Amino acid sequence: MSFLLQIKQLVAGWQQPATQPVDLTLAAGEIVGLTGPNGVGKSTLLAALAGRAKVFSGSIEQRPGLRLALQTQDVPPVDGLPLSGRELLALTGATADRLPPWLAERLDLRLDRLSGGQRHYLALWAILQAPADLVLLDEPTNNLDAAGVAHLTAHLRERAEAGAGMIVVSHDAAFVEGVCDRVLVLGACNVE
Amino acid sequence: MWSDLFLVPFLTGLCLAIVLPLLGCYLRLRDEWLAALAYSHVAAAGALLALVVAIPPAVGGIAAAGLAGAGKRIFAGRLAGGASYALLLLGGWAVAVLLAANHPMAERLGHALFDGQLYFSGNEQLWLVAVCGLIALLILRALSKHLLLAHVYPDFFRIRGLRAWPTQGGFDLLAALLLALATMSMGVMGAFALVFIPPWLAFRRARNWRSGLRLALLIGLLAYVTAFLVALSLDQPFGPVLALVLILAGLVIA
Numbered sequence: 132m133s134f135l136l137q138i139k140q141l142v143a144g145w146q147q148p149a150t151q152p153v154d155l156t157l158a159a160g161e162i163v164g165l166t167g168p169n170g171v172g173k174s175t176l177l178a179a180l181a182g183r184a185k186v187f188s189g190s191i192e193q194r195p196g197l198r199l200a201l202q203t204q205d206v207p208p209v210d211g212l213p214l215s216g217r218e219l220l221a222l223t224g225a226t227a228d229r230l231p232p233w234l235a236e237r238l239d240l241r242l243d244r245l246s247g248g249q250r251h252y253l254a255l256w257a258i259l260q261a262p263a264d265l266v267l268l269d270e271p272t273n274n275l276d277a278a279g280v281a282h283l284t285a286h287l288r289e290r291a292e293a294g295a296g297m298i299v300v301s302h303d304a305a306f307v308e309g310v311c312d313r314v315l316v317l318g319a320c321n322v323e
Numbered sequence: 324m325w326s327d328l329f330l331v332p333f334l335t336g337l338c339l340a341i342v343l344p345l346l347g348c349y350l351r352l353r354d355e356w357l358a359a360l361a362y363s364h365v366a367a368a369g370a371l372l373a374l375v376v377a378i379p380p381a382v383g384g385i386a387a388a389g390l391a392g393a394g395k396r397i398f399a400g401r402l403a404g405g406a407s408y409a410l411l412l413l414g415g416w417a418v419a420v421l422l423a424a425n426h427p428m429a430e431r432l433g434h435a436l437f438d439g440q441l442y443f444s445g446n447e448q449l450w451l452v453a454v455c456g457l458i459a460l461l462i463l464r465a466l467s468k469h470l471l472l473a474h475v476y477p478d479f480f481r482i483r484g485l486r487a488w489p490t491q492g493g494f495d496l497l498a499a500l501l502l503a504l505a506t507m508s509m510g511v512m513g514a515f516a517l518v519f520i521p522p523w524l525a526f527r528r529a530r531n532w533r534s535g536l537r538l539a540l541l542i543g544l545l546a547y548v549t550a551f552l553v554a555l556s557l558d559q560p561f562g563p564v565l566a567l568v569l570i571l572a573g574l575v576i577a
Contacts (some may be wrong), residue, residue, distance in 0.1 A: 166495060178348065181478060181480065181482050182481070183481075198483075199482045199483075199484070200479060201478045201482050203478055205478075205532075207475045207476065208474065208475065209475065211526055211527075212352065212523065212526065213528075213529035213530065213531055213532055213534070213535035214471070214475070214531065214532050215525055215530065215531035215532070217531075218471075218531055218533075219533050221468075222468060222471055222472045222475060222476070223472070223476065223479060239530070239531070240530075241530060241531065255474075258476070258479065261479070262458065
């Protein structure tokens with residue numbers, strides 16, 4: 132099996148179908164972007180790949196033993212929790228190597244003492260750097276400044292060169308253009 | 324005070340003062356601090372019910388709380404948002420008060436459970452609490468990483484194939500059994516005070532999770548020893564004194 136993931140005519144949703152039929156094959160080391168207007172089911176598609184959303188038709192085939200990591204738009208609930216950045220990374224098995232300096236020096240602070248952007252990037256990093264073959268990212272550039280987006284772009288390419296496959300949902304056209312090998316544009320759902 | 328008469332109750336409470344604040348940190352992590360009150364009330368009701376039907380109260384209390392902890396997940400879908408704990412609390416309280424009102428022996432035990440009298444603990448209870456407390460510490464240590472992961476990254480937890488049992492279901496059962504044991508030894512509110520206040524203060528002050536656990540443990544131990552000495556020297560019920568000491572600590576530290 133040469134691919135990490137193969138999707139054929141997949142229609143996913145929650146109570147009812149929320150995507151058009153999607154075909155996608157992802158190889159190791161490849162980054163695919165998912166774009167499209169709001170409401171076409173980009174996040175739902177990621178949720179279906181992660182086993183959260185319902186598959187109404189079509190199929191998902193994964194390489195046996197595939198290790199997944201999923202970053203959602205939900206903010207980790209760390210307010211009022213005495214959890215440091217270093218402890219957060221340890222939870223997912225992520226390494227702190229190559230963290231940007233502006234974050235590396237704050238690793239021992241509580242997460243609820245960090246700014247929104249710092250907290251978001253650290254929470255994202257914990258998923259990105261977790262041992263995984265396929266990483267699913269949902270709007271990873273939210274709350275990031277230009278330096279954060281630049282660091283993330285470079286790091287995703289490094290991660291892909293090391294063999295990880297990635298599917299990235301984003302509205303940030305420049306980011307998608309800069310980081311993805313291919314882009315799949317989802318259209319409105321016509322499924323009844 | 325170091326005669327057997329007081330040493331055994333002191334050591335029994337000491338074991339609980341070590342394990343309850345740590346348990347409370349994980350309950351607070353899951354926003355389930357109300358569980359402490361719920362399981363304590365269910366345990367009290369179970370103990371009184373056992374007494375009425377001529378079964379050892381400790382067995383009844385532990386069994387009732389254990390059933391509540393294990394059964395909670397069956398109704399989790401319908402009882403989200405802490406409703407399960409509110410219902411358990413109210414149900415436990417109602418059954419306990421009704422039993423105490425209608426049975427003279429249950430009334431005496433009910434007073435002891437709700438007043439929080441630590442001084443009636445015997446050797447058997449000490450051994451039970453010590454062994455169960457040690458086992459609970461080992462289980463908490465083993466579950467710690469997964470409990471944190473399930474809270475911070477629930478999707479990552481599930482996507483990696485980590486099961487709700489033993490991490491979440493097992494923790495529910497552990498919390499129920501420990502709180503039942505604590506209720507039998509130091510009463511409903513004494514147990515609740517040790518589960519709630521030290522973790523609350525630790526979460527406000529600690530720099531990270533490990534130091535939070537240490538701080539909760541330290542606060543719990545200091546408050547317990549202080550309360551035991553004060554209650555003994557002033558001949559007062561232990562539970563309310565412990566609650567007042569912890570409240571005072573809370574006002575100073577928070």
